[in-house]
Amino acid sequence: MSKLSNSKKIILSEEDIPKQWYNIQADLPHPLEPAFNPKTGKIATKEDLCKIFPEEIVEQEVSTERWIDIPDQVRDAYKIWRPSPLVRATNLEKFLDTPAKIYFKNEGVSPSGSHKSNSAIAQVYYNKKAGTKRIATETGAGQWGSALAMACKMFGIECVVYMVKVSFQQKPYRKSLMQVYGANVFASPSMQTEAGRKVLEKDPDCTGSLGIAISEAIEDVLTHKNAKYSLGSVLNHVAMHQTVIGLEAKKQLEVIDEYPDIVIACLGGGSNFSGLAFPFIMDKINGTHKDLRAIAVEPSACPKLSKGVYAYDYGDLSGFTPAFKMYTLGHTFMPSGIHAGGLRYHGASPLVSAIVKEKLAESVVVKQREVFEAAVTFARCEGILPAPESSHAIRVAINEALKAKEEGKSKTILFNLSGHGHFDLTAYEQYLAGKIQDCNYSEEEVQKALKDLPKVNL
Numbered sequence: 134m135s136k137l138s139n140s141k142k143i144i145l146s147e148e149d150i151p152k153q154w155y156n157i158q159a160d161l162p163h164p165l166e167p168a169f170n171p172k173t174g175k176i177a178t179k180e181d182l183c184k185i186f187p188e189e190i191v192e193q194e195v196s197t198e199r200w201i202d203i204p205d206q207v208r209d210a211y212k213i214w215r216p217s218p219l220v221r222a223t224n225l226e227k228f229l230d231t232p233a234k235i236y237f238k239n240e241g242v243s244p245s246g247s248h249k250s251n252s253a254i255a256q257v258y259y260n261k262k263a264g265t266k267r268i269a270t271e272t273g274a275g276q277w278g279s280a281l282a283m284a285c286k287m288f289g290i291e292c293v294v295y296m297v298k299v300s301f302q303q304k305p306y307r308k309s310l311m312q313v314y315g316a317n318v319f320a321s322p323s324m325q326t327e328a329g330r331k332v333l334e335k336d337p338d339c340t341g342s343l344g345i346a347i348s349e350a351i352e353d354v355l356t357h358k359n360a361k362y363s364l365g366s367v368l369n370h371v372a373m374h375q376t377v378i379g380l381e382a383k384k385q386l387e388v389i390d391e392y393p394d395i396v397i398a399c400l401g402g403g404s405n406f407s408g409l410a411f412p413f414i415m416d417k418i419n420g421t422h423k424d425l426r427a428i429a430v431e432p433s434a435c436p437k438l439s440k441g442v443y444a445y446d447y448g449d450l451s452g453f454t455p456a457f458k459m460y461t462l463g464h465t466f467m468p469s470g471i472h473a474g475g476l477r478y479h480g481a482s483p484l485v486s487a488i489v490k491e492k493l494a495e496s497v498v499v500k501q502r503e504v505f506e507a508a509v510t511f512a513r514c515e516g517i518l519p520a521p522e523s524s525h526a527i528r529v530a531i532n533e534a535l536k537a538k539e540e541g542k543s544k545t546i547l548f549n550l551s552g553h554g555h556f557d558l559t560a561y562e563q564y565l566a567g568k569i570q571d572c573n574y575s576e577e578e579v580q581k582a583l584k585d586l587p588k589v590n591l
């Protein structure tokens with residue numbers, strides 16, 4: 134055991150891939166408030182959701198069963214890269230000269246490069262089972278599109294991705310990766326849909342937005358036979374699929390007789406935070422680890438948990454989805470174009486929002502420059518180039534390790550390295566050239582966006 138506790142990384146075997154996902158809905162102090170359908174003025178029904186998602190996914194969305202079996206075919210697909218390594222950042226510890234132990238779970242080893250494959254594979258599997266022939270989605274920065282494209286190829290489903298035009302132009306290699314996996318990628322706004330054509334008629338040079346891309350993807354689903362939609366974060370079933378991260382990490386830490394004092398993950402829509410933290414928050418709720426701290430890290434350009442309101446809001450920018458109770462800056466809020474594209478989402482998933490509301494987790498806001506500084510430090514110590522999104526978690530892990538040093542306390546810190554940064558080198562180039570700036574959200578813009586919240590009377 135003592136030998137193991139000095140080891141650099143803990144790698145489990147395939148049998149250790151979890152056999153069940155953890156559904157935190159079973160353990161919430163208060164049940165989630167229901168989703169609301171603004172079109173009917175009533176609570177959203179399963180039938181509403183079944184128009185765009187397969188039934189088994191909808192069942193998972195509302196389930197309060199604590200453990201949900203992971204189908205064998207999904208576990209088999211996970212075997213390509215799971216269990217992912219748990220690594221001790223010994224070089225970073227030395228560099229910081231901290232008594233804290235820093236561990237990270239490396240989700241960047243997935244073929245698509247991020248944690249998003251954990252849910253993409255599960256979602257595509259259930260679609261295949263339900264007879265879906267075509268899945269349409271939108272992608273901003275491209276990580277979700279890549280994960281879904283790969284999963285669709287594995288299960289033999291056609292994949293159509295509407296990629297925000299500005300990313301399509303700025304991140305051509307993400308697009309190429311999706312095409313290698315066989316996906317059909319359109320720069321959005323496109324000529325493929327009525328929604329896209331309308332925008333282009335008015336503004337032929339429009340560089341697109343996630344809102345437009347979502348509208349195009351949903352129109353695609355509604356106008357094609359056997360087509361369904363798929364979402365890469367935010368929703369309860371996506372958060373649940375990601376819990377393989379935390380469940381594995383727990384097992385890995387058990388091998389070396391460790392348990393974290395602090396778990397840290399960045400927050401876009403909330404899925405990677407849920408994935409790492411929920412299995413630990415379970416222990417906080419049931420009282421076996423009351424003192425555990427779970428920290429969600431937000432960019433100063435888009436701090437929904439820290440500065441948003443807890444209210445019903447749409448999941449997307451165009452108001453297509455039902456409204457969910459969540460911390461939000463308003464679905465029409467447009468965060469500035471920070472390099473961590475995956476964190477530019479207006480709301481925090483209903484589950485993460487509820488957990489924060491119950492004070493079972495906390496949020497911290499960091500700025501872009503200090504994030505890149507942490508990213509470069511991490512790369513120089515541990516060799517891994519982190520995604521700008523994941524680097525938000527690294528920043529806070531470093532801050533906590535420095536605090537432990539000041540206090541002369543040994544702390545065990547665990548963070549999620551949600552993805553690698555190999556497609557983000559333009560951003561690193563700009564950082565090294567001193568061209569990266571801090572972006573703060575505008576209070577005024579948020580106030581304006583909050584006026585567009587849907588009216589809900591339940």
Ligand SMILES: *Cc1c(COP(=O)(O)O)cnc(C)c1O
Nearest residue numbers: 366401402403404405475522552
């Ligand atoms: C999408 C993404 C995120 C943020 O999304 P969540 O839904 O909050 O998990 C974080 N890191 C990477 C690498 C991503 O691709």
